[in-house]
Amino acid sequence: MKIVLVTTTFAIGGAEKQVRDLAAMFFEKGHEVLIISLKGPTQQIVPEGVKLIELFGQKSVVGLVGVVWRLSKILKNWGPDVVHGHMVVANIISRIAAIRLRNVVVVSSAHSVNEGGSDIRLLAYRLTDRFSDMTTNASQHAVDSYLKMKASKRGKICVANNGIDFDRYRFSAEVRAHVRSEFGLNAETPLCLAVGRLVEAKDYPNLIDAFARVVKILPLAKLIIVGSGPLSDSLQQKVEDIGLSSSIQLIGMRTDIPELMSAADLFVLSSAWEGAPLVILEALASQLPITATDCGGVADNLNGFGRLIPVADSxxxxxxxxxELSLKRVRNDPVLIEARRNALDRFSLEAIARRWISLYKALYLRKIGVELQ
Known part of the structure; x- marks a missing residue:
């Protein structure tokens, strides 16, 4: 198959990471794959064998019209079997750009209950829904939210789980010792890890307030927050204002997440809202204990493992x-081993890629009038 993956950006983020990994897996399975990023910056590594086209769209009416026109021209020349949008802007634009294409499957994937959609974007989503063969979201909670918002209709929206490469996320005692040494931590220092963009959805102020309470009980505990984003300065200022600079480090964007997960004792997710965060799967694959807020598809991903906490309750x-830290779990704890095995059965990247290809084929056959029994 010839598959085009259209993404709003190709920056560092869970949705962009999923696009990258799916593109690599599709190519490995013998499909021709093109990624089209509507605007910058590009921060993901383009998989071998996969082509990337960047449109560098501008946030204006003229800019949007130009992006639609250029995307439409690329699609016509490339002749795809599938046009698969990821994230709200890419979904709307790819639907419009693919209108004139015959017998091309158009899929729209959201990755959260809230992708920053304004009332105007929601209206555009509703109006262009007719041009999409299927809309997906990453959890049942997110699908239910989209139905409630009337962003799509029953029968035209389904759950499509994210997947990860479990081979990249394996605990290593050697790596653990090396990374902890890098941060000046000894073997006994309780280390918490949070990973995600520094944006409102992740509710890092809640995590910082919570950790201020943690260090009163466990004075040696440390927290590393990985990520970049618009709230970087305000979060750093909050850490300094409450006197936690020696306990909390914001270390910016990193590419060594598997290694950091080996070094940590606990993964913490403090989000106010989510779709089905990949980082939870990465922690499960790393056999890392988890404490997370009960939002979006987090509970679905954990499937009974980990510790769930109410949202916005520091x-x-x-x-x-x-x-969780007081349990002092070791990585060969049977519970953590079983948590990894359970997640692998449901969320391996290869299994998720197979499901996508099956969906593409089923939608194509329906499009040309072949009814499946």
């Missing part, structure tokens, strides 16, 4: 962190 989050 006291409960602090209690969950302290209780």
């Amino acid at each position: 006291v409960a989050l602090a209690t969950g962190i302290v209780e």
